[in-house]
Amino acid sequence: MKYNEAKDKFIQAWGTLGSSWGISRSMAQVHALLLISPDSLSAEEIMEDLKISRGNANMNIRDLIDWGLVFKEQVPGERKEFFSAEKDIWKVAKQIIKERRKREIEPILTLLEELKKVDGTKTDKKHKAFIDTITNLESVVDKADFALTRAIKLDENALVGVLFKLFK
Amino acid sequence: MKYNEAKDKFIQAWGTLGSSWGISRSMAQVHALLLISPDSLSAEEIMEDLKISRGNANMNIRDLIDWGLVFKEQVPGERKEFFSAEKDIWKVAKQIIKERRKREIEPILTLLEELKKVDGTKTDKKHKAFIDTITNLESVVDKADFALTRAIKLDENALVGVLFKLFK
DNA sequence: CTAAACTTTCAAAATAAATTGAAAGTTATT
């Protein structure tokens, strides 16, 4: 397989994959392109390579910067901005976990806390089932939160150690 | 907060949440409704409660069954089918992890394995960067796969034990 | 076997999300 073929395959597959993670195709593709680029790229180059519009490129680059997955770089003698991706995949994974935890787990916990306050008596079947579900959900989500919060503080080697200890 | 208010809030929030996990709003809402229902519900009741069409209800119930989150139940004397959700949230979480692992992690590993075969020389910067990225990705995804595969074999209490050992 | 009860399918319609591109906004250079 030729380099260009492999590159296109990776970018396109990463784009498809992104969709199932709630990340837009373009954002995933910009990320993929920067991940495999040895040098930082300008918005112009990204647009041309991926055949996407200026607006799209700009928006997705900004989002990737917000996610902490891409950095702005200053190239001496060049006026325009260049961008490069975080290449340490473990850091990338941690960043993604961190962002999703903040965006998804925190709101669930807030919601569940709120919903526990529902009025009702213990003898009402529906009320009981509701409280049970909310309580059990909270317990599981709390544990996931705990695990993820700790995981993003580990380095990759420590994680490996932990995994082996855990599932020996 | 009244029961009905809390119920609606939960169903609506679960629907919204589902979206960010690549699950359609209706599917998440059907799941939420069944999760808090003490009794199993017919397709008819689900349609009416959530104000969704027959086809939509049917499709999403089937999908939830495929995911192993909902079961068909036979009610004596009734001809139509009734449905109920798995109420053990740890089992629910494990099912979701299991399905997503199969649908998302397996294809990535296949892709990365394939992409390692790219032609090229070690002196080519682009080729080297590509191989590095693919290799590092594979290493991280492999570890995630290992951790998830093991996690879905644990029961909830064992998981708690493991978490404490891990992050003492 | 036939009709009624119920379930599934799927093309069309509705909705939601992503993308474009040109105009407006900024910043640096002379």
Next chain:
DNA sequence: AATAACTTTCAATTTATTTTGAAAGTTTAG
């Protein structure tokens, strides 16, 4: 201060996803 280089915004458009609902299919009861 004027202009060129570059970045951002956003309304309009395109594309993708979800939902509908009526028709077709299936199963059970009589």
